[in-house]
Amino acid sequence: MISPSIFVFAPLASAALFTALMVVRSRNVIHAGYWLLPCLLAVAGLFGSLEAHFFVVVQILIYAGAILILILFALMLTRDVMDPKQRQTTKFAPLAVPLCIFVGLGGALMMARAPWPAIQAAAPGPAEQTKALGLGLIGDYALPFEVASLILLAALIGAICLAKAEKEPAAPEPVIDLRGEIELEESVSAGAADGH
Amino acid sequence: MTANLTHYLALSAALFGIGLYGVLARRNAIAVLMGIELMLNAANINFLAFWRFLAPNSVEPQVYVLVVLTVAAAEAAVGLAVVLNVYRSFGTVNLDEIARLKG
Amino acid sequence: MPDKSVIIGDMQAILPMIVLWVTASVIALGDVSLWKRGNKAINPLLAIVGVLVAFKFLVNTPRVASGATAFAKSLAIDPLGQISGIALLVTAVLSILLAWTYLKNRGLDHAEYYVLLLLSLTGAMMMASANDLIVLFLGLEILSFGLYVMAGFARTEERSEEASVKYFLLGAFGSAFLLYGIALVYGATQSTNLEQIRATLSSSSGAPGPMLLAGIGLLIVGLGFKAAIVPFHQWTPDVYEGAPTAATAYMAGAAKIGAFAAMLRVFGALTPVAASWLPAIQILAIVTMVFGNLLAVTQTNVKRLLAYSSIAHAGYLLVAIAALPSETVNGIASNAPDLAVGGALFYLFAYVFMTLGAFGVLVYLSSKGRDVQHVNDLRGLAKREPAAAYAMMFFMLSLGGIPPTMGFMGKWQIFYAAVTGQQIMLAIVMALTSAMAVYYYLRVVWVMCFEETTEAAAPEPVARTGAMAAIMLAAAATIVFGIAPNLLNAITGMGP
Numbered sequence: 001m002i003s004p005s006i007f008v009f010a011p012l013a014s015a016a017l018f019t020a021l022m023v024v025r026s027r028n029v030i031h032a033g034y035w036l037l038p039c040l041l042a043v044a045g046l047f048g049s050l051e052a053h054f055f056v057v058v059q060i061l062i063y064a065g066a067i068l069i070l071i072l073f074a075l076m077l078t079r080d081v082m083d084p085k086q087r088q089t090t091k092f093a094p095l096a097v098p099l100c101i102f103v104g105l106g107g108a109l110m111m112a113r114a115p116w117p118a119i120q121a122a123a124p125g126p127a128e129q130t131k132a133l134g135l136g137l138i139g140d141y142a143l144p145f146e147v148a149s150l151i152l153l154a155a156l157i158g159a160i161c162l163a164k165a166e167k168e169p170a171a172p173e174p175v176i177d178l179r180g181e182i183e184l185e186e187s188v189s190a191g192a193a194d195g196h
Numbered sequence: 197m198t199a200n201l202t203h204y205l206a207l208s209a210a211l212f213g214i215g216l217y218g219v220l221a222r223r224n225a226i227a228v229l230m231g232i233e234l235m236l237n238a239a240n241i242n243f244l245a246f247w248r249f250l251a252p253n254s255v256e257p258q259v260y261v262l263v264v265l266t267v268a269a270a271e272a273a274v275g276l277a278v279v280l281n282v283y284r285s286f287g288t289v290n291l292d293e294i295a296r297l298k299g
Numbered sequence: 300m301p302d303k304s305v306i307i308g309d310m311q312a313i314l315p316m317i318v319l320w321v322t323a324s325v326i327a328l329g330d331v332s333l334w335k336r337g338n339k340a341i342n343p344l345l346a347i348v349g350v351l352v353a354f355k356f357l358v359n360t361p362r363v364a365s366g367a368t369a370f371a372k373s374l375a376i377d378p379l380g381q382i383s384g385i386a387l388l389v390t391a392v393l394s395i396l397l398a399w400t401y402l403k404n405r406g407l408d409h410a411e412y413y414v415l416l417l418l419s420l421t422g423a424m425m426m427a428s429a430n431d432l433i434v435l436f437l438g439l440e441i442l443s444f445g446l447y448v449m450a451g452f453a454r455t456e457e458r459s460e461e462a463s464v465k466y467f468l469l470g471a472f473g474s475a476f477l478l479y480g481i482a483l484v485y486g487a488t489q490s491t492n493l494e495q496i497r498a499t500l501s502s503s504s505g506a507p508g509p510m511l512l513a514g515i516g517l518l519i520v521g522l523g524f525k526a527a528i529v530p531f532h533q534w535t536p537d538v539y540e541g542a543p544t545a546a547t548a549y550m551a552g553a554a555k556i557g558a559f560a561a562m563l564r565v566f567g568a569l570t571p572v573a574a575s576w577l578p579a580i581q582i583l584a585i586v587t588m589v590f591g592n593l594l595a596v597t598q599t600n601v602k603r604l605l606a607y608s609s610i611a612h613a614g615y616l617l618v619a620i621a622a623l624p625s626e627t628v629n630g631i632a633s634n635a636p637d638l639a640v641g642g643a644l645f646y647l648f649a650y651v652f653m654t655l656g657a658f659g660v661l662v663y664l665s666s667k668g669r670d671v672q673h674v675n676d677l678r679g680l681a682k683r684e685p686a687a688a689y690a691m692m693f694f695m696l697s698l699g700g701i702p703p704t705m706g707f708m709g710k711w712q713i714f715y716a717a718v719t720g721q722q723i724m725l726a727i728v729m730a731l732t733s734a735m736a737v738y739y740y741l742r743v744v745w746v747m748c749f750e751e752t753t754e755a756a757a758p759e760p761v762a763r764t765g766a767m768a769a770i771m772l773a774a775a776a777t778i779v780f781g782i783a784p785n786l787l788n789a790i791t792g793m794g795p
Contacts, residue, residue: 009199024218096220104213108206136255140371155270158448159277161411235475242482
């Protein structure tokens with residue numbers, strides 16, 4: 001396969017665009033979060049149509065697996081505050097529609113007009129690709145690779161720093177709750193034992 | 197019939213536009229974050245399309261996609277910590293209501 | 300397999316950054332295991348030691364005129380990177396001193412602040428010497444992650460939380476633009492290496508294609524968000540006001556230096572297609588200078604005033620960027636690009652000293668229950684706190700560009716570069732808007748010296764040594780380097 005077939009591209013592309021539209025248009029933010037999943041999977045499919053095998057897996061693992069779960073957690077932790085019946089858009093929304101149509105369609109048309117050199121070499125197979133990528137990461141691209149780990153460190157410390165609770169005297173509360181439940185369970189099981 | 201670079205770039209531009217709309221128009225901070233994720237995905241499609249059509253034997257674009265994925269994951273983590281932190285005291289993630297600072 | 304000497308050379312290039320990262324890790328781990336959150340003074344002290352060691356390594360790196368690179372050309376070892384690195388380290392020392400006082404007085408004294416400051420400093424230094432767009436992007440992200448959290452560091456204050464969420468969303472938005480721009484520039488030139496991009500662009504004939512144009516436009520938007528250029532500046536006043544004052548000071552310095560060092564590099568590489576981006580930069584420079592100064596006039600909150608002032612200063616620095624492509628004037632080779640880079644770097648130093656000094660005075664006056672940021676809080680300061688008041692006066696005069704301060708010398712150098720590079724229009728707008736700015740800076744001086752204090756005696760701050768040291772350092776630098784600008788050039792190895 002020198003070039004991806006339009007019959008593979010077209011359904012994936014329309015799926016990606018449709019689901020992306022649903023992500024930004026859904027009134028219910030939880031639904032928007034759910035729509036993000038097929039959207040990210042469609043993008044993974046597009047990576048597959050480009051024969052970037054490794055990135056199909058990475059996209060599913062990191063985007064659909066990790067990032068989406070984080071987003072869904074955050075949505076559920078804050079869900080009570082955004083009633084779907086409420087207005088979901090800012091006052092800029094009417095202005096944003098033409099702007100984004102301009103950016104999206106204009107960009108698309110601009111790309112369509114640009115002249116492209118007709119290079120149609122075959123892509124390396126999955127094993128060669130991944131091997132080359134691995135060698136690249138410890139060779140010429142060692143710096144971006146190492147710095148990416150620094151980003152993770154900064155993000156980790158930053159996120160913990162914001163999320164950890166301030167020292168408050170009311171801390172032992174959950175322990176009491178738990179103890180109550182354990183006692184309840186014990187009494188229930190004791191009652192059950194008595195019954196038999 | 198084959199799809200060529202133009203198709204992919206056009207798709208990516210459209211996805212970028214949709215993400216942009218999400219950022220500009222949504223009031224929910226987490227929905228805005230989802231819009232930003234769509235924009236990052238659009239950039240990744242670009243990188244991989246350039247790799248496939250222009251330089252299939254170079255690993256450069258692939259390294260960039262990996263880097264972008266890392267940044268996106270880190271950004272989501274920090275972003276959600278920031279948003280939940282705001283939620284704790286404002287009781288909302290609605291950006292219109294998070295406006296105590298006069299602007 | 301690269302040979303050993305190459306690896307050692309690579310390591311030498313990032314040694315200052317490694318030192319900062321190691322210091323951050325030592326503070327993070329030591330705070331939870333060795334001194335168990337007990338000894339609070341050790342964190343800022345360690346941080347300062349780390350920055351000074353990094354400074355030593357950075358100054359000791361062999362000076363190469365240009366063209367030296369490390370890590371397969373992804374990092375440049377050149378004066379621009381080294382000098383902006385020194386400016387960043389100076390920013391870090393001043394902001395650690397300020398944070399020491401501010402965090403202690405406001406009960407926010409946690410080790411994480413210094414860890415995040417050092418990590419984001421590492422990112423900023425990476426950004427300043429990035430020779431590859433993707434390394435630049437990574438550096439920018441590390442810098443930003445630290446700043447997002449530092450802006451929200453006062454987690455119980457709504458203002459601080461709002462600042463962090465606004466900064467995060469706008470920052471991530473800007474990064475997405477930058478990244479898409481990088482992707483398009485890669486597509487157009489088949490490289491993200493700045494040297495390679497420059498070589499490709501100068502060898503190709505004809506007008507740049509639409510993809511390159513779109514890419515450059517997106518790069519301008521993305522970097523414009525970071526550098527707070529009008530119309531991408533809306534977040535600036537809110538974030539500057541809401542963030543803890545010590546974090547605002549660091550943000551004002553580090554983000555500006557990182558963004559402008561990166562811009563000098565990127566637009567230097569894009570010189571062959573200058574005709575396509577120069578008009579945009581010229582318009583942005585004019586708009587930024589005019590609106591930054593106009594909006595500052597009505598501000599009564601000193602932090603907001605300094606935010607608009609930092610926007611205006613971004614406009615002056617854009618004038619230097621606009622003078623970059625003037626490699627030949629009327630067919631004769633011109634030294635305008637060198638003057639522009641030298642002027643911008645000198646201006647960044649001046650900006651750091653005067654802006655961090657001014658924020659330092661606010662930090663110095665703040666105490667537990669009282670966060671000084673309104674102009675009225677400064678009433679009659681000359682009688683209450685003469686040392687702080689006179690230092691503030693120098694910072695305001697310097698920000699207004701009045702001789703013999705450093706601010707004046709910086710403006711003069713950029714003005715001179717702009718005139719040499721035939722950017723007459725920009726030079727005129729710069730002079731006019733600077734004159735306008737004097738009004739609002741002098742108003743602060745007026746309030747401090749000639750108005751009576753109205754408030755009751757404030758609770759005495761717990762500790763203020765760190766802030767006083769930072770203010771005095773900054774004030775001394777503002778005056779000494781204003782009178783003898785060549786001294787700074789001699790110290791940093793800047794200029795001819």
